[in-house]
Each structure stands twice: as C-alpha cells, then as structure tokens.
Amino acid sequence: MGDLLGGSGTVLDDWLEAQRQAGVARPDLIDEAQRREQSSQVLTLLGKVLAEGSPVFPDDPAWDELRMHLDRLSESRAVDGFSPTETARLMLTLKDVLFKRLRDAVPNVTADAWSDIDEVTGLLDTLALYSSEVLQRSREAIIERQQQDMLELSTPVVQLWNGIVGLPLIGTLDSRRARLVMETLLDSIAETRASVAIIDISGVPAVDALTAQYLTRTAAAVRLMGAECIVSGIRPQIARTIVDTGVSLDGLPTRATLAGALALAFERTGRTVEPNG
Amino acid sequence: MRLRADADLGRLRQRLRQLLPNASPFVITRILTVASELGRNALVHGGGGRCDIRPPGPGLRLLRLHFADDGPGIIDIGRALGDGYSTNGGLGLGLGGVRRLSETFEIDSAPGQGTRVRVALAC
Amino acid sequence: MAQVPILRIGDCLVVTVNADLDDGSALTLRDDLACRVASISARGVLIDVSALDVVDSFTARMLGDVARTVSIMDAETVISGLAPAVAMTLVEMGVTIPHTRTALDAQGGLRLLGIVMESARERGA
Numbered sequence: 001m002g003d004l005l006g007g008s009g010t011v012l013d014d015w016l017e018a019q020r021q022a023g024v025a026r027p028d029l030i031d032e033a034q035r036r037e038q039s040s041q042v043l044t045l046l047g048k049v050l051a052e053g054s055p056v057f058p059d060d061p062a063w064d065e066l067r068m069h070l071d072r073l074s075e076s077r078a079v080d081g082f083s084p085t086e087t088a089r090l091m092l093t094l095k096d097v098l099f100k101r102l103r104d105a106v107p108n109v110t111a112d113a114w115s116d117i118d119e120v121t122g123l124l125d126t127l128a129l130y131s132s133e134v135l136q137r138s139r140e141a142i143i144e145r146q147q148q149d150m151l152e153l154s155t156p157v158v159q160l161w162n163g164i165v166g167l168p169l170i171g172t173l174d175s176r177r178a179r180l181v182m183e184t185l186l187d188s189i190a191e192t193r194a195s196v197a198i199i200d201i202s203g204v205p206a207v208d209a210l211t212a213q214y215l216t217r218t219a220a221a222v223r224l225m226g227a228e229c230i231v232s233g234i235r236p237q238i239a240r241t242i243v244d245t246g247v248s249l250d251g252l253p254t255r256a257t258l259a260g261a262l263a264l265a266f267e268r269t270g271r272t273v274e275p276n277g
Numbered sequence: 278m279r280l281r282a283d284a285d286l287g288r289l290r291q292r293l294r295q296l297l298p299n300a301s302p303f304v305i306t307r308i309l310t311v312a313s314e315l316g317r318n319a320l321v322h323g324g325g326g327r328c329d330i331r332p333p334g335p336g337l338r339l340l341r342l343h344f345a346d347d348g349p350g351i352i353d354i355g356r357a358l359g360d361g362y363s364t365n366g367g368l369g370l371g372l373g374g375v376r377r378l379s380e381t382f383e384i385d386s387a388p389g390q391g392t393r394v395r396v397a398l399a400c
Numbered sequence: 401m402a403q404v405p406i407l408r409i410g411d412c413l414v415v416t417v418n419a420d421l422d423d424g425s426a427l428t429l430r431d432d433l434a435c436r437v438a439s440i441s442a443r444g445v446l447i448d449v450s451a452l453d454v455v456d457s458f459t460a461r462m463l464g465d466v467a468r469t470v471s472i473m474d475a476e477t478v479i480s481g482l483a484p485a486v487a488m489t490l491v492e493m494g495v496t497i498p499h500t501r502t503a504l505d506a507q508g509g510l511r512l513l514g515i516v517m518e519s520a521r522e523r524g525a
Contacts, residue, residue: 029331031343079381079397080341081334139337142380146338146399179488183303186484193504217491224487226480226503226512283422290454306453306485310493313456371457374493 005047011097012040018093029080038073042094045069054119057126067130074131078138087135091128095120145176157188164265165194166258168233170203178214186221195227196265200258202233212247219252228268230254232261280346281325286316289328296332297340297400304400307378308340314371315344315394323348323392339380339397347391354384404429406436412444412513413437414506418451426462430469437473444513445470448506450481460495467499478502480509 005011016039019025025035045066049055055062077087098120106113160166167185189197199218204211219229231254234242242249255261266273278292279285290309297305312328319326323346331341351357358372372394376382379396386392404425407414413436415429433445447463449455455463467477480503482490490496503509 076381076383078337079339081331081337081339142337142339182488183301183484186488190484190504195504220496221484221487221491224482224490224497224502225484226482226501226505226508283424286422287419302453302483302485303488306483306489307492309454310456310489313454313458317456317458374457374495377492377494378489 005043005050005098011101012036012043014097014100015039015043015094018097019090022089022093024086024089024093026080026082026086029082030077039090041069042066042073057123058130066127070127070131071134074134075138078135078142082135084132084136084139088128088132091124091131095124095128098124157184159188159192159194160198160262161265163192163194163269164196164198164262165189165192166198166200168200168203172205173211173214175210182214182218182221185218186225189222189225189227195269196230197222197227198230198232198258198261198265200233200261201231201238202235202258204233204238207238207242207247209245209247212242212249215252216248216250219250228253230261230264232256232258278328278330279325280316280320280328280344283320286313286320289316292330293340296330300400308398308400311375311378311396311398312342314375315342315396318371318394319344319346319348319392322346326392333400338400340400341395341397343393343395345391345393350388350390350392351384351386352388354386358384404432406432408436408440408442409510410515411440411442412446412510412515413440413442414446414448414510416448416451416506421452421459421462426459426466430462430466433466434469434473437470437475442475444475445477446506446509446513447477447479448481448509449479449486450483450505452481452486453483455482455486455490457493457495460490460497464497464499467497471499476501476513478509478512480504480506 016025016036019035019039049062049066052062057063058067074087099117102113102117102120156168158166158168165185165188167181169181173181185197185199188194199215201207201211201215207215215229215231222229229252231249231252234254234256241247253264255264263273278289280289289312293308293312294305297308300308316328319328326344326346326348329343329345331343333340358376372384375394375396378398380399381395381397383395384392385394404415404417404421407416413433415433417429421429436442437445445466447466449463452459463479467479470477477500479497479500482502501512503512
C-alpha cells in the first residue's frame, strides 16, 4: 500500500488540485504556501506510517507523528475559520486521488486490489473523521472561552472610602478570569479616581506562581495609572507558602486583614484616624 | 494593505477601529497595539511590507492579522521572542509582548527570506 | 508631522500628546523639551497621554527616552492619563516606562510636581 504514495511529487499536485476543485482550498482563509506545506507533510508522514505495515489507528505509536500534524493542522484551521466539513473533505479528496492512481495502476481489479481499496477507504475515512473532530473540539473550546468571558459578570469592586477601592478575590484565577478582573479594577480606578486599590485574597485558596504573577501585574498596571496597590487577607498558611515556594510579590505591600490594609491606605493618602471624644 | 510609510500605520489603526465599532476599549487597545508593533517591525526592519486583515467570522470572534515583509529576516527567532533581545532597541521585545497578547501567534522568518507573522486576536 | 506644543506653568513644562507619535515627532519632542528645560531651568515635566488609545513598545521607549533626557537635566518627569486599557496592555506585554512617576490625570500630575491649581481641590484629605 505504501507504493500508492510513491512518486509523491505528482500525488501532492493532484491532491492540491483536487482540493481546489472541491472548493476546499479556501485561498481566502489560508495562503497557497501554507496549504501546500500542510498537505505535503500529511503525505510524507502518511508514507512513513504505511511503510511500516498496517498499524492500527490511533493507538499504534507509529501514527503519532501524523496524528500530531493533523492536530496542529486542524487547530490552526479552526482559528482560520474552516468548517468541520471542509476539513474532512481535505482527507476525502486525497482518497479520490489515490483511488484514481490505484485504478490506473491496476486495470483489472484483483482480490488483492480490492483489499487494498478497502484499506485505503477505511484509513482515509478514519483520518477525515479524526481531523474533523479535532477541529470541532478546537472551535468549541474557543467559543466556550469567549462565551465565558461574556458571562463573567461584574467582579464586585467596592468603594471603601473616598479614593480607596477594594477588590475581594474569590476562588482560583485562571488567566482569562484574571484578565477580566484586572480590567474591572482598572476601570473602577479611573471612574472613582482612586489612589489606592486593596486586593483582598482571603477567598483565594492558594497563592501559586500564577496568582502571584497576576497580583504583581495588576499592581504594575495600577501604578501606571498613578495609584497603588495593597494586598490584604494574607492568612498564615498563605504567608508560609509564599515564603516556602519563594514566590515573589515584588515588594507589594501586604496586610493580614482588610482593616490593616485600610489603615495603611489612609496613611498613604494623608489621613489619620482618631477616636471620638 | 501596504505598509510603506508611517502614515500607513495610522491608516491600519483606523481601519481596525472601524472594523470593531462595538468592541471594549481593552480589546481595541490590545488589537491596535499588536498591529502597531508588527506593522512597525515590517516598516522599520523589513523595509516595508503588507498587512492582511481577516475580520472575525460568525461564531468565532477572532480577528486574524497577517504581516509580511521581504526584509532581511530574523536571524534567531528563539532569541527574538525572548525578552531582552534587541537590535535598535527592541525588535524582540515587541514580539514577545505580541505573543502574550495574542490567542495564537505564528512566525516564519529566516535570514534573506523576509518575515511573516500571523496572529489571531480575541475580539 | 505636527509639532507637539509645550506649555509652561511656573517652573514646569506641560506637554499634551495626541494621536500618533511617529519617529520624527517623538525625536523632535525630546529635543524641544531638552531645550526648554534648560532654558527655564525647569524642575518638572508633565506629559499627558490621555488622548492615546495605543502605546506600543516604540512609543513607550520614546517616552522613556524623553524622561531620561529630562532627568539628566536634573528635572523630573510625570506621565499622566494612561488609560486602563493602555496600562493593562503595557503590563501584559512586559513593557515599562522607566525614569517617570505616573498620575491618573493632568491635575494629579501637576500635584505630584508640587503645583496645586487654585480652582480644584478635590482629591485632598
């Protein structure tokens, strides 16, 4: 079966032409050089696998290289805007090309030829469905992320005092959520003309490197807007973890309680608190 | 569109603003910044180039930008993407930052073979 | 390539940057500011960028160059009006503007430089 791909040069050109005829070349989504490169790689890797006999897809490690290439191809096509059908058609047009070569090479169909045809059909259908599925999943992942962004409702930024805002963080932060929360905080600093932002992390279960990076980044952005950041709600366990793991908060002022942070904020904004009477 | 002079960068930014009239300021700034970085690279280091804009399709809110120039190319892409690499103050700095701002980032460049950068940005 | 106007308030200079700052204008601005700082022995420069919705690494570098030039002449620079979107994008890119302090707006910037405008005393204690 590996012979089918022999003289790969013409197979590639025939396949590229077949894609064009089937309307799946989509020069508006992907340029010619890229399309050629993607298809050429498929043939090369497919040839390598077939040279080793008939390994079972997808489990046999012989398929790994081609599978990874198809993953990359499908993911990038998801971003480019290809539909699942167009991606499936990519492999199916290859089937047409190979069939034609088989027909030309074996004018009288023998039992062996039928078995080859069977194998090719099965294989390419499987690859077609596989790549289409990967593309579907990529698309869904992208859409879901974007929908999540839209649903992420207002993180409550509280005005604690004139010129002082507070942001209670609850739960873990992934990069998307972190970005949205940062946007809300910065907007509110602009709106309320705050000079201090207190980020309370008592609702955050753990401060790992990623969370620390989020905090230092937020503080940097707040500083660019002429305000400053204080982190409050540092529980003893968190303080210990921070020290143990060597995570850096870049000199960001921290306090154990919101009250402590508020006192610091007053100090920084030139206010003093005195008891009554 | 062509990128042959500073004014073209301004035109590129205008075109992008017009393309996304309802986007949040965060999205717009992010997109314009990426376009500025890559456009300026093509202009200043690539001796002029092109930018193709693929507007977001239905469903998938991704804006795709493709910058290409026929300049001298980047000698060491790995280093150019790491922060701190700089010729004339920061070709690399720009790329590392752009990658962080983008959903997907692909670069293809070699000495004498120009540079092509493709990014997809959430909008 | 319009010239950016430089205003004077007391012994400080104020610059309002608008629209696109290209190579030419940025360099001209830096040199003009250097001259003016010298000629009036200014102690502070305020650069207001509230009209910018994009500050890329080039613009940030230009602003940093201006600030460094000004600090060599023994004056300080305050940059005011960085929009939330701009601040966030700069931070995400890992770009900083050294040698400067920042303020939310021009008024805040002037206050940082020690100039209190008579008509407005809002953010005070």
